[in-house]
Amino acid sequence: MNKPLLFTLGLLFCSNLSLAKVTVDVNGERRQYSEAPRLAEVLQPYALKQQWYWPAAALYRTDSQYAHSLRRELISLAAEIAQQTDDKSLSDALALMQAQVNQWQLAERIAMPLDYDAATVQAALNPRFDAGDYRIVLGRRPGVVHIAGAVKRALSVPHNSASHVAVYAQPDHFSYAADSSKLAVVQPDGRIVIAGISSWNSQHVEAMPGAQLLVLFTEPLLDKRFARLNTLLQQLAVHRILP
Amino acid sequence: MTLFRLPFRLSILSLLLMPAAVCASDLSNWQLPPAGASQMAHGGVGLIQTPTARMAPAGDLSMNYTDNEEYRLWSVSIQLFDWMESTIRYTDVRTRLYSDDPSFSGDQTYKDKGIDVKFRLLQESSYLPQVSLGIRDFGGTGLFESEYLTLSKKWHNLDFHLGIGWGYLGQDGNITNPFCQLRDSFCNRPEGYGGRGGKVDYDQFFKGPASLFGGIEYQTPWQPLRLKLEYEGNNYQQDFAGNLTQDSNWNFGAVYRWGNFNFDLNYQRGNTLGFGVHYALNLHSVSQYKVKPALRPVPAQLNRTEISDRDALPRALLQEAGFALQTAHMTDDEFVIYGYQMGYRDHDEAVERIGRILATEVPAHIQRYRIVNYAGNLAAVETVIEAAPFIAAVRYESLHNRVKSSYVRQQPAAQTLAYRDIPSQNGFFAGSEVFFIQTFGNPEAFYMYQAGLFANAGYRLSNNLMLNSTAKITVLENFDKFNYTVDAEQTPLPRVRTYMREYVTGSVVSMENLYLQWQDQIAPNWFAQAYGGYLETMYGGVGTELLYRPVDSNIAVGFDLNYVRQRSYDNEFDFFDYKTFTGHINVYWKPEFLPDTQLTFNIGQFLAKDKGVNVDFAKRFNSGIVVGAYAAFTNVSAEEYGEGSFTKGFYLSIPFDLFSLRPAKGRGRLPWVPIARDGGQPLNRPATLIDMTEQRSPFYD
Numbered sequence: 055m056n057k058p059l060l061f062t063l064g065l066l067f068c069s070n071l072s073l074a075k076v077t078v079d080v081n082g083e084r085r086q087y088s089e090a091p092r093l094a095e096v097l098q099p100y101a102l103k104q105q106w107y108w109p110a111a112a113l114y115r116t117d118s119q120y121a122h123s124l125r126r127e128l129i130s131l132a133a134e135i136a137q138q139t140d141d142k143s144l145s146d147a148l149a150l151m152q153a154q155v156n157q158w159q160l161a162e163r164i165a166m167p168l169d170y171d172a173a174t175v176q177a178a179l180n181p182r183f184d185a186g187d188y189r190i191v192l193g194r195r196p197g198v199v200h201i202a203g204a205v206k207r208a209l210s211v212p213h214n215s216a217s218h219v220a221v222y223a224q225p226d227h228f229s230y231a232a233d234s235s236k237l238a239v240v241q242p243d244g245r246i247v248i249a250g251i252s253s254w255n256s257q258h259v260e261a262m263p264g265a266q267l268l269v270l271f272t273e274p275l276l277d278k279r280f281a282r283l284n285t286l287l288q289q290l291a292v293h294r295i296l297p
Numbered sequence: 298m299t300l301f302r303l304p305f306r307l308s309i310l311s312l313l314l315m316p317a318a319v320c321a322s323d324l325s326n327w328q329l330p331p332a333g334a335s336q337m338a339h340g341g342v343g344l345i346q347t348p349t350a351r352m353a354p355a356g357d358l359s360m361n362y363t364d365n366e367e368y369r370l371w372s373v374s375i376q377l378f379d380w381m382e383s384t385i386r387y388t389d390v391r392t393r394l395y396s397d398d399p400s401f402s403g404d405q406t407y408k409d410k411g412i413d414v415k416f417r418l419l420q421e422s423s424y425l426p427q428v429s430l431g432i433r434d435f436g437g438t439g440l441f442e443s444e445y446l447t448l449s450k451k452w453h454n455l456d457f458h459l460g461i462g463w464g465y466l467g468q469d470g471n472i473t474n475p476f477c478q479l480r481d482s483f484c485n486r487p488e489g490y491g492g493r494g495g496k497v498d499y500d501q502f503f504k505g506p507a508s509l510f511g512g513i514e515y516q517t518p519w520q521p522l523r524l525k526l527e528y529e530g531n532n533y534q535q536d537f538a539g540n541l542t543q544d545s546n547w548n549f550g551a552v553y554r555w556g557n558f559n560f561d562l563n564y565q566r567g568n569t570l571g572f573g574v575h576y577a578l579n580l581h582s583v584s585q586y587k588v589k590p591a592l593r594p595v596p597a598q599l600n601r602t603e604i605s606d607r608d609a610l611p612r613a614l615l616q617e618a619g620f621a622l623q624t625a626h627m628t629d630d631e632f633v634i635y636g637y638q639m640g641y642r643d644h645d646e647a648v649e650r651i652g653r654i655l656a657t658e659v660p661a662h663i664q665r666y667r668i669v670n671y672a673g674n675l676a677a678v679e680t681v682i683e684a685a686p687f688i689a690a691v692r693y694e695s696l697h698n699r700v701k702s703s704y705v706r707q708q709p710a711a712q713t714l715a716y717r718d719i720p721s722q723n724g725f726f727a728g729s730e731v732f733f734i735q736t737f738g739n740p741e742a743f744y745m746y747q748a749g750l751f752a753n754a755g756y757r758l759s760n761n762l763m764l765n766s767t768a769k770i771t772v773l774e775n776f777d778k779f780n781y782t783v784d785a786e787q788t789p790l791p792r793v794r795t796y797m798r799e800y801v802t803g804s805v806v807s808m809e810n811l812y813l814q815w816q817d818q819i820a821p822n823w824f825a826q827a828y829g830g831y832l833e834t835m836y837g838g839v840g841t842e843l844l845y846r847p848v849d850s851n852i853a854v855g856f857d858l859n860y861v862r863q864r865s866y867d868n869e870f871d872f873f874d875y876k877t878f879t880g881h882i883n884v885y886w887k888p889e890f891l892p893d894t895q896l897t898f899n900i901g902q903f904l905a906k907d908k909g910v911n912v913d914f915a916k917r918f919n920s921g922i923v924v925g926a927y928a929a930f931t932n933v934s935a936e937e938y939g940e941g942s943f944t945k946g947f948y949l950s951i952p953f954d955l956f957s958l959r960p961a962k963g964r965g966r967l968p969w970v971p972i973a974r975d976g977g978q979p980l981n982r983p984a985t986l987i988d989m990t991e992q993r994s995p996f997y998d
Contacts, residue, residue, distance in 0.1 A: 092693075113696075164696050177594065181693040235423050254421055254451040 079116070079189040087183070094173040094180045100192060101170035107195040110242035110264040111168035114161035114295060117187040121160040121293035128155060128286040135279055143230035147204060147271075150229050151287070154208045159295040161189060165244055191295060196242070196264030200296065203268040203287055204232035210297075213263045220251035222267055231271050238268040238284070240291045266291050335514075335523060335552045335559055336575045338363040339433065339441065340372025340384040341413055344512045344527040345548045345563045345571070347466065349458040350429035350449035352417055355379040356581035356918050363573035365565055367392050367538035374413075375580070375924055377916050382431075384413040385947065385969065387737060388440060392538045395740055401780065402740035409440050409537075410738060410971055426450035433465065435497050440537045441465045444502050445510075454518075459511040462530050463503050469532040469546070470506030477507075496935060496942040521554040525563070533566065544568045580918035588958045590617045593653040595691050599661040610658045615639070618650035619960060623671065626716040632659045633667040633716055635676075640960040642921065642952060642998040649700055652682050653691055669709050670992050674722075674760045675818050677992040678848055679709040708821050708848050727754040732769070734801065737969075740780070747774035747801060751809060761817045765983065767809040769834075776802050788939040790975040791875055793835075793904040797973075799866035800834050808869045809834060810983050822847045824855075824986045833981040836861040836904070837872065844883075844986035849994050853885040853987065859980050861904075879904050879980050881911075885987055887996060893917040895996045897927075904978045907931035911977060915950075915996070921964075923950040923997060929977025941972030950997065964997060 076087040078096050085096075100106075132152050136145035166181070168190070173180040198210040205227045214221055219237050228234055235252035242264040249259035261267060268291055273280040334351045337343030340361045342351045353359065353376040361372045372386035388409045395402035415431035426448040434441040445467075447460030461467070463474065464486065476483035486505025487498075508530020515524045527548040533541035543566045550563025550571070559575040593613075604610065604627075611622040619640020626633045632655060641647035648668065655666045666682040687703035689695065734747040749771040757763040782798040812830025819825045822845055829839035838861030846853035858880035865871035881901030888894060897913035909931030917923045928945040935942035948968040953961040991997060 090694075166696065177693055181696050184695050184697075252423060253453050254423065256453070 075185050076183045077187045078183070079187075081190070081192055090183045090185060092173075092180050092182050093168070094170065096183070096190065097168070097170045097173065104192075105194060106170075106192045107263065108167075108169040109262060110193060110196060112191050112242070112244075112295070113164045113166065113168055114189045114191070114293070115164060115186055116161045116189050118162040120162040121290065124286060124290045124293065125155060125158070125160060128283065128290055131279060131283050131286065135283070147229035147231050150206060151204060151271075154202055155287075155290065157208075158290070159297075160290070160293050161295055163244060163293045164188075165292075167243065189295070193264075196296075199261045199264065200266045201227070201269065202266060202291070203238075204229045204271050205269050213261065213265075217260060218251075218256070218258050219249045219261050219267060220256060222261065223251050223269075228269055233270045233272045236270065238270055238288045238291075240266040240268060240288065242296075244292050246288050246292070264296065266294070266296070333554075335525075335554075335561070336361050336372075336374060336573070338365070338368075338563075338571065338573060339370055339411075339413070340374045340386050341382055341415060341431075342374075344458065344514065344525050345550050345561075345565060346529050346531065347458075347460060347462070347510045347512065347527055348415060348429075348431055348433070348445060348447055349456075349460070349512075349514075350417065350427040350447045351456070351458075352376060352379060352382055352415075352429070353577070354579065356579045357577055358580050359575050359577040361573060361575045363561075363571065365571035366569050367536070367541065377924065380417040382413075382415040384415075386411045386413070386434075387743075389743075390440075390538050405740065405743065407537075408738045408743055409438055411435075411439075411441060421450065432502075439464075439498065442498070442501070443467065454516040456514040456516075457511070458514070459509065461507055461509055463505060463507050464501070465531055466510060467506050467508040467530050468535060469508045469530045471508040471530055474503070474505065474507040476503050523552045523554075525550045525552065541566065542568060580920055580922045580924070583920045583922070583955065585955050586958065587960060589960055592650065592691075593617055593657060595653055595656045595688055597692070599656065599688070601658070602660050602662075604659060610654070613654045613658060614651060618647060618654055619962075620647070620651055620668075624717060626718075627659070627663070628716070630662065630664040631667060632663045632665075633669065633713055635669045635671065635717055637671050638992075639962060642954050642960070642962050644706075644992075644995065644998075645701060648680055648682070648704055649691065652687050652700075652704070655682075656684065656688050656691070667713055669713060669717075672989045672992060674816060675824060675989060676709040676714055677990055678706055679713055680704055680706050706848055722760050723757050725754065725756050727752075729753065741778040742775065745775055745778065747771055747776050749773065762813070762815050764811075764813050766811040769807045769809045771805045786939050786974075788975065789937050790905045790907070790933060790939075793863070793875070793975045794973060794978045795975055796835070796866055803866055812837075812983060814984065816984075816986075816989070824990055826984070826986060826989075828983065831864065831870075832859075832861065832983050835864055836980055837864055838862055838876075840880075840980070840982065842982070842986050844990065846885075846987070846990050846993050851887045851889065851994070853990075853994065854883065855986060856880065856882045856901075857982065857985075859982070861980055877904060877906050878902060881979070883987070887994075899979065903929065903931060903976070904980060905933070905975045907933045907976050909933075909977065911944075911979065917996060920955060921952040921998065922955070923964075924948075925950065929979075931977045933976035938976040939974045941974060944970075944973055944977035946970035946973070952998070962998065 076090050129152050132148040136148045199213050201209045206229050237249050239247045241262045250257050270284040271280050334342040334353045336359050343349050357376045359374045363370045369389040374384040376382050390407040393407035395405040411434035413433045417429045419428040421427035433443040443464035443466035445460050445462040449458045483504050510530040512527035533543045545567030548565045552561040561573045563571045565571050614620040614622050621637045621639050623636040664684050668680040670678050682704040690700040729752050732751050736745045739745050752768045755765040810831050812828050814828040816826040824844045827841040831837040840859030842857040844855030862876040863873040881899040884898040886896045895915045899911040902908050911929040913927040915923050915925035925948045950964050950966045952964045
């Protein structure tokens with residue numbers, strides 16, 4: 055990084071601190087801060103009101119277009135593949151996926167752990183907000199996991215404790231061109247784990263309550279667009295505001 | 298014969314803490330671990346006697362001991378990449394003596410070493426199996442020399458394996474060699490080995506009898522236990538241990554996993570019980586618990602206007618950031634520190650720690666911190682920290698961690714170096730380190746060792762000029778068992794290295810080196826040195842080296858030129874008549890297509906006046922452990938070279954940080970050289986510029 059850029063960054067920090075205007079929506083309750091608050095300050099009014107399930111608590115930046123641009127890229131790629139194929143089943147499967155993704159409520163998720171207790175004792179987990187508009191979603195422990203991607207219909211099914219993710223896989227619901235050998239598990243804290251669920255690659259991976267299980271598309275050996283499609287699908291799911 | 302050096306203060310602690318270092322990797326995952334791949338008798342992933350297409354996780358290192366009636370096998374198998382497995386092995390053949398001459402090797406049984414390699418060609422998918430191609434025991438005398446192609450396909454808890462083998466694995470000839478159908482030359486396997494052993498005998502590959510082999514591995518419902526059933530394609534008619542009775546081609550066994558250990562018990566050939574113990578660790582994830590100061594918090598208000606306590610800064614830098622401050626300079630808006638990083642091998646952590654201290658110890662109006670890291674007298678790299686964004690980042694003033702984007706690494710600027718008021722540096726210095734020489738597979742005893750202390754002392758005449766000396770003090774050894782000091786093999790090459798036994802069995806205290814050394818950075822990115830005196834155990838003379846190494850570049854180039862004379866092993870100061878020029882063009886390259894890998898090429902003339910190239914391949918794992926291999930290809934033929942055909946070797950470089958509770962720099966190198974003779978041998982220069990300038994574009998740390 056060159057010096058002028060560092061200087062600009064320095065200015066940005068200064069301006070953030072002095073002119074910070076932060077708006078945070080916590081579960082529908084909106085607050086505005088004239089001085090950029092720290093995380094603990096934002097969470098403090100809500101933290102002890104309920105037994106929140108902190109691993110699934112999420113912070114989103116609502117004035118960012120990043121997640122929407124990801125969605126546009128995914129839909130555009132799916133449309134391109136559908137347009138260039140003669141396989142009607144494939145284009146139908148892609149259309150089903152596009153319809154699901156279009157329904158998703160999205161915002162750029164800030165990748166950081168949200169935990170009020172930790173934020174009050176550990177400085178690194180109590181950062182100051184940058185100027186902007188945010189949304190925090192707090193909830194009680196979810197009782198479901200969400201299945202989406204290359205499926206005929208998006209589903210939410212009851213969460214099973216201490217169970218391999220394969221128990222949620224219902225091949226009847228997979229759409230044409232679905233890769234039935236694995237699932238992408240997007241844990242509620244934003245981590246993505248690929249879990250083998252077939253006879254040849256099965257490994258014990260558990261879904262946390264509130265996780266998204268993405269059925270991916272089969273990746274043909276010579277068509278790299280499907281690998282890109284699957285990557286975009288996983289990246290986008292991280293930025294999904296779950297119902 | 299291999300040499301391992303360790304700073305004295307770390308040596309005892311290291312051994313005590315080794316278990317902590319290797320056990321720390323398993324704590325992060327609460328989910329049930331997959332059963333994983335297990336090792337076969339010869340080392341490497343497989344069933345009992347036969348390999349499978351399976352691979353261990355990348356970075357896995359497995360140390361194996363297996364035993365059956367005729368053979369004992371010690372091996373180390375490393376998964377260098379997820380597609381490549383390599384294994385080195387020593388075999389003890391109980392039914393044969395080392396030699397027929399009791400005065401030479403007593404009653405010691407026969408020992409042999411071997412190297413295996415296996416490549417994954419195809420990953421398993423829904424319908425296709427995993428496919429791997431391997432070569433066993435190449436590059437040696439080839440007791441178990443084989444080539445094989447093997448397939449593995451898993452179905453729930455059963456893993457099915459099928460392979461075709463040539464050589465040892467295909468000795469039974471239970472099918473017709475498919476290549477024999479194509480060309481007659483593949484119908485018979487040539488006997489013996491090429492050159493003087495130690496070469497890859499390509500002309501034997503896939504020739505002679507071929508056999509199918511295979512088996513099933515069953516993961517029982519009890520997670521630690523796996524069962525194995527195997528059909529092998531060897532008939533043991535021409536085994537080195539003798540004509541072994543084989544009552545059945547079917548072998549079966551069980552593997553029990555306990556933590557990082559695997560214990561196996563098996564029944565081979567229908568008449569022989571075998572067992573094994575395997576210990577595995579992962580070179581990527583192995584780590585060590587650390588006791589270190591907490592990161593210094595940077596308060597919300599910084600109002601220091603001057604440095605009131607001049608001792609506080611150097612003390613804090615040393616204790617909290619491992620930085621030995623040599624001197625400092627302050628301008629209107631900049632603060633510059635010059636010194637040595639002594640503790641933290643993680644550069645980013647070191648910079649953050651230093652920056653936090655500077656933010657709280659120097660006046661608040663300072664806008665920029667400059668850290669000049671030295672290596673000896675060379676200003677290796679300058680790190681420029683912009684104070685405002687750095688302070689904001691370490692105060693967590695943003696949701697995004699921006700510490701790394703608040704500083705840059707660069708060639709130390711001329712202005713920065715000009716600030717430094719360099720007092721004339723001279724005076725004595727001293728130090729010590731433990732050494733450990735070990736050698737395997739000798740006729741006198743399988744394992745021989747020599748341990749002691751290297752005591753260093755020197756005098757710095759100026760910033761760039763110093764006198765160095767090292768005394769070798771032997772404390773513990775069994776080299777007195779040597780029954781010869783010069784081997785009987787006669788080759789046309791001068792004996793530039795094969796007097797090794799003479800040198801290491803000299804007096805208890807000997808002079809390792811004594812030389813005058815000059816070093817300097819002669820231009821930005823250019824480093825030079827010259828040296829003269831007793832340079833290493835076997836050679837003295839004069840030499841020079843030049844190196845071009847930009848900061849954070851993937852490539853460095855240089856050359857060295859030396860005129861040396863062979864030292865006498867009869868006393869400390871005399872020389873033999875043999876003298877030569879030796880020198881190389883040196884290229885160091887970290888290719889982007891091979892992550893965390895460094896290739897080194899030394900092209901030039903070696904000690905025996907042979908000309909060629911030494912190629913070194915080093916792979917770094919996330920823990921900092923480096924595994925390397927090298928080979929020298931020169932204009933000396935295999936016959937001229939003698940046993941082993943050419944110089945080659947392997948090494949493991951381990952950061953001391955993995956053994957120490959406190960952050961530590963430096964590393965130890967464990968070499969393994971199968972056979973070293975006189976061709977392709979470089980001068981062991983007492984200091985190399987590539988090591989001195991490691992901080993400029995780190996590979997090891």
